[in-house]
Amino acid sequence: MCEVVNQAVQQAVSRRRLLGGAGAAALATGVTAAAGSAAASPAPPASPAPGKGPGGDADARRYRSWLTLLGTSGGPVWWPGSEREGIGSAVVVDGDVYLVDFGDGSGKRFKQAALVPPEMRTPGGFWGEEMIRAMFLTHLHSDHVADYFDYFMLGWTNGLRSRPSQQPIQVFGPGRRIDEHGNVVMEPIFTKPGESTPDIRVENPNNPVPGTVDMTNSLYQAFALDINDRMRDNRYPDLREIFAINDIAIPDGIGYHPNDNHTPQGMEPFEVYRDDKVRVTATLVDHFPLVPAFAFRFDTDDGSVVFSGDTGPSRNLVTLARGADILVHEVITQQWVDVLMPPPLTPTEEALRNHLLSAHTLPEDAGRIAEQAGVGTLAFSHIVPGNAPDEHLNGARKHFSGRLVIGRDLMEFGIGKRGR
Template sequence: MTRKYEPLTATEAAKYRTRVTLLGTAGGPPWWDGSDRNGISTAVTVNGQVYLIDCGEGWGPQFRKSGLGPAGFQKGLDNLRAVFITHHHSDHMVDYPNLLLLAWHNGSDGLKQPIQIHGPGDRGVLPPIFDEDKREHLPEVFHPKSPTPGLVESSEKLLQAYALDINDRMRDNAKQDLREIFQFHDIELPAGTGDDPNGNPTPAMDPFEIYRDENVRITAILVDHRPIFPAFAFRFDTPDGAIVISGDTGVCQNLVTIAEGADLLLHECIDLDWVDGLLGPDSPKPDPNLMQHMLAAHTAIEQVGPQAEKAGVNTLVLTHLVPGNTPVEKWQKAQVGFSGNLVVGEDLMHFGLGEPQG
């Protein structure tokens, strides 16, 4: 009988060598009325080592509440091994600076092994302007010297912006050089892949390895979140099973490819009735620009179940929910077209893979 992965308490999950924790489950930059969901962020823990995916708003306090890090004053990040950013939209990175600047005060003091941070590289070309021929005023290019920076360049510039604080902490508090605590990596696409981000951002491809250590092997694949590029889904293969995190994507064969046979698929989801009521032609303030993005770059409740079914996954967990205040009962309609186990994600929900260790 195929095992169903159901949510666990933090105490129950702590018994598992491999576990998944939803730190935040809201998608999008807005603050959702009537919702206590935090910004999107997920943690995978294997053998006590934590791998963080995305740094949405509030991930830090949520990480603390989750109990994943060691307790005690100025502790918490000492077992953070690596960080992976799916794409460069603000709701996935807005609290990334917190990681860099607060690590000194919440662990990682005197760290011997740097935290590895991996994220999309430079897009290489500006995205097209939607409905360009209908716009009265076209936007000027912001920061034309480098308008599409990758993870490495963005991280270096963030540290430069906080040079005063960094210099003060190192000179006055004798803090360790931040360049010894973190190592930044642009995810390099396989040769010949992604050459046409404005035309075909998700060519058919195989997942490719971006990280490996004694606990996990992590592969990535391009998913369709146009015009954002690169946008990745990640797969974590562990001794106890496979976890796939979709990132932001519309319906996409590459997502099915990387998720094939996974134990847990954490997939974004959007309520298109809400989109139509807010932005559609009959809404109080129609917004065709944002409307077309929502329709093309995200996966609707009606679409996500068939995606998971094609991949043959065990358990589908909905996260990055837009809007964050849609009732759970509506998200549960994603079960249609999916024969596996469906879970509507909530903040600080835990899952354990494999068997409990005592």
């Protein structure tokens, strides 16, 4: 989720401080909770056991392929009164596991989900890492990568050392923020109306816009003490031989430039990964200024699942999701935005509000996208705020004639026809 969420919260806090006194202090302290609940609506119920959530499929694991929503919350915020963990999903195809995004707490949900049944686990396998074949990152915002390296460091003692396949786990994510000529392009500095561009320090100036390969190499270095100890004292295998990290190349000739306000629309999905069980295609979506940002589609012999990633309404996503069984789409509620920035809005607040909404999708717009794509099920995940009541999300039903599900952690869906 865009860092603009935090900016919006701070903007709302600053505005309310004008009220003065103890009451204003209390309101400022609780602005996140108020924005999430909009007049103290009840928080979502606690997360169910795998496959038991209302709206999901209780018998999902009787299908050869199924989807598990690991974490369903969005944003770099610990939402009060919410049982949702950070964004993360798993597609299971005939015992093999494919993961999408790694938000805070999603690793814990992966452990709780126990995706691999006991009879299929190898000795010492606890999480299911032994059956992971590939991992995918839609983009590199903190709320999508917080638990990413847990699968490396904790996976060592949870199945990675006893994987039946000796093939590396393939990891795919965005590359550096560069133009078509390979030049680094920093994102523009967000400024308020009438404000001159401030001088902001650049972190890691030698590589200020790292991609997935860069990020992973830096994490190896950051944890060098632990890695070297485990390899020398415990004789653990080299993590670099277990994982193969790949930056996703953006197709040539589509008119892409990092600092365009919108990604090129009308592009055809392109293949990212393929094995004997799944084909994964991708497209660029609108999460400006964080680019590149991808949506992914998983096609199996049983059916198809699409993940929107973080995006505003996108024609590219409609093309990618055409005819899919399930579309897992991010969502932000109008009520939360209105509580943060109630009218009348100053020009600064109006700019911040528009910036926030252009990078994310309202429920009604997600419903339109799902209807245009002709998907069977629309499942909301990466829900902002994470404690949003269902009534703030049901607006999608006005425009979508299929099955709408408000995602909760560990909810599961069968893909295609039942039968293992």
